[in-house]
Amino acid sequence: MVSTLRKWMDRLIGLSAFIGAIALFIEICVIMTDVVGRxxxxxxxxxxxxxxxxxxxxxxxGMAICDRQGGHITVDILERQFPTWFNRTIDIFTALLGGVIFLFIAWAVYDSAKLSVMLNIKTNLLLLPKAWFQWALALISAFTGLAMLLRAVELAVYRRDIRINSTETDL
Structure with a gap:
């Protein structure tokens, strides 16, 4: 069951990364066009x-793929001084904490999106509905939070750190 859940979670992480990559492409195009236009x-x-x-x-x-591949900044000055069980406990705790934080972000942004719809809030110049971006952010944050919680479960129950085994890039 966990392997099936991991497979689906990796697909959602890949979708999140794809959305981030498309956003990067759009961002570069907009900035380049604006700079040349100026x-x-x-x-x-x-x-x-x-x-x-x-x-x-x-x-x-990019947050979910960053967590999946172990790309977040870590300070491991004392890691070699601690026993393995203590380091694993810290990893489980930080994965749980990160998952809870991202799920709270998703919930808060979703509530904000409902308010934006109710008040018809739009961007300043183009008048794009702000709720579209908030819904996307809530969904992506939920993906990240769920991925972090699944990583915590894998660490706690199966003693497997998905970040160590994430050399493949076929997400």
């Missing part, structure tokens, strides 16, 4: 709106 005295109208909204997708889109 040099030609014709900046891209609404570039601030696009850059701000897409940056959210870019940053949070």
């Amino acid at each position: 040099a030609a005295k014709a900046p891209l109208y609404g570039s601030q709106d696009l850059i701000t909204m897409v940056m959210v997708l870019l940053v949070f889109g």
Whole structure:
């Protein structure tokens, strides 16, 4: 069951990373177009709106894959001094804490999106509905939170750290 859950979670992580990659491409295109346009005295109208909204997708889109591959910053100055069981306990605790934090982010942003729909909040210049980006952020944050919780379960129950075995890039 956990292997099936891991398979589906890896697909969701891959989807999140794909969304982040598309956001990066859009971000680069918007910034390049705006910079060239400014040099030609014709900046891209609404570039601030696009850059701000897409940056959210870019940053949070990469969080799940970063956790999956063990890419988060860690301070391991004392790790060699501690016994293995203590390091594993710290890993489980941080995965649980990260999962809870990201699920709270997802919940808070989802509530904010409902408010944005109710108040019809839009971006400043392009008048894009802000709720679209908030829903995407809530979904991506939920993916990350669930992936971190699954990693905590795998660490606690199966004593397997998915980050160590994440040399494959076929997510």
